[in-house]
Amino acid sequence: MAQGAGTRDLSIAEVRVTPILVADPPLLNTQGVHQPYTPRLIVEVVTADGVTGVGETYGDTKYLELARPFAAELTGRQVSDVNGLFTIADELAVDGSRVEGRVDVGGLRGVQTADKLRLSVVSAFEVACLDALGKALGLPVHALLGGKVRDEVEYSAYLFYKWADHPEGVVCEKDDWGAALDPAGVVAQARMFKERYGFTSFKLKGGVFPPGEEVAAIRALAQAFPGHPLRLDPNGAWSVETSLEVARELGDVLEYLEDPALGTPAMAEVAAGTDVPLATNMCVTTFAEIEEAFTRGAVQIVLSDHHYWGGLRNTRELAAVCRTFGVGVSMHSNTHLGISLAAMTHVASTVPGLHHACDTHYPWQSEDVITERLAFRGGRIAVPDAPGLGVTLDRDRLAALHERWLADDGALRDRDDDAAMRVADPEWVTPAVPRW
Template sequence: MTLARLNWNGSPRAWAAVETAMLDAAAKHAGLPVCDYIGGRARDRVEWAAYLFYKFADENGKGEVATGEALDPEGFVRQAEEFVNKYGFKALKIKGGFFDPETDIETFRLLRKRFPKKDGYEIRIDPNAVWTVETSIRVAKAIEEYEPQYLEDPTDSIADHAELKKHTDIPTASNMCVSAFAHVKPNAKLDGIDVILGDHHHWGGILAYKETGVLCRVMGWGLSGHSNNALGVSQAAMLHACAATPELNFPADSHYPWTDTDEDVIKGGKLQFKDGFMDVPDVPGWE
């Protein structure tokens, strides 16, 4: 299967979908959880980060968490409180870049005040590469005192991140500038990104995520996990990918709490978070 993927001439995302189904079938045939089938688990549970957004109130109000408005720093903190109270997350992610940088700075300040570093909380911010290098430097200097875990994709190229790193000690992270194996060599040359947000969807499957971990270990980079609108199958696949990758050293992102129960496609109800973690199942396949 690995040889087939390496010779795959189509989209890595298309191969990832094929591999996800194939691994489930093969692991069930072998009577093993996927993470054990592909080499063994490095951990029995995986830690996740609360993925927080500025947002309008839900019109139908049927979501299971954070249905209220969060259009200012105070509302954002209330949303974070709901996620922490319901799921126990210790890592919090600000999806920024929607408002002016000063709003994101104030949101970071209030989040850190509410969730202190001394209590074990980590905070990261991701403005989706909408800032210039100059703005990125200004924001980095403004939030340094609040000890960010990392600054994800503040600007839009590896070279721009390398320039940012000349002005701050905050680690840089990316799932946009380094999101494929072809981006590894440029990043090694320019030293722009410190933490890679791997994703089995983007990189070409679960086995590719594991290979990303090996690359991070060789290069001295950190490894986290990217997320985007996951239903149960994708969340389960990422859970096993993270469990089977020893190099994972940051809580992975997860949109999964935003998925309404009636939207999911898996049997038995949604996968569950506990204390910010998700247990890795011991049954065959993904289940």
């Protein structure tokens, strides 16, 4: 039987913020290649009764510098006061020179702002508080969000053009995925995803090679996996004209085309010229960006990401706005571990009308900070019904990954796909947009 809140001391007694570096394969995108290790931030919120909740978000320096003073403000507050997290965040100063106007490489989600940074930090603390509250009350997080409407959440295989290894001389963890640099390699990678995890839909990260080559890769996938939903995401690397040409060539096989052109005006032009649905995680990343995108018909599917929307409850609010406008909703993914995947699964289970499989990088991550990895069966994850998120922090593993962060000279503490590419190609310059 669940204990009532009145029998527990739900005040926050301690907050721990732990930056880590986790292994990442050499996955290619339009800005470069993933570094051999990527930063993540693990948050622990401990109640006076000794209940610990966990959260996870981006671990770059700019997030860590905000998370530490944020954590200091939480002691003594009620773990149930998740609305108060946003008030605390609003009062914290952000170094604008590190953020404003720059392109956010993490997730390739458009221009950074101080508010986006704050929300990305809040998200980890909100999840940690909900995890602790659920454990204290004996309730799963999805129950705190109003209850699940599905018992499983479907995910999509996230395909990448990929080198077999990181550049020679770079210290890194090895993986067994091999290279994928042409249509045959992409199809082989998709077969591995299906065999290992049972995925039945596939998304290819594009913007790496000329559009004709990526069209050929999608065609090869359509031939190898007839009837399977396919998506292509070049992260705004194409012009409006190129986007429309690709939409014409692939209109019979694409479930949707994600961020083919950069920004709402360009996306609106593309949308006006094609019947292929357009999805985004770049031009609609805050509530303030919704009006223009929806009223101009620029997007038909919003890919939420609880990390930069400010948490699980804001994700549900976004889904409600999308329903109001008849816009579809699913989930974006960046390099993440099991804590974030559990949080994604909980909130996705509560969203009505989730008609598109969610993205996930999780199969690419060979390392984790939880004791038991979440398992995909038939491309789906069963929604946990244990109290909180239903995951347990592996403290030994957390400590080891934190030691790796401490041992780093600072080169890997901020994700930089451009710098990682220059290790292999010193002449590399981040391509101007549109690239094609």
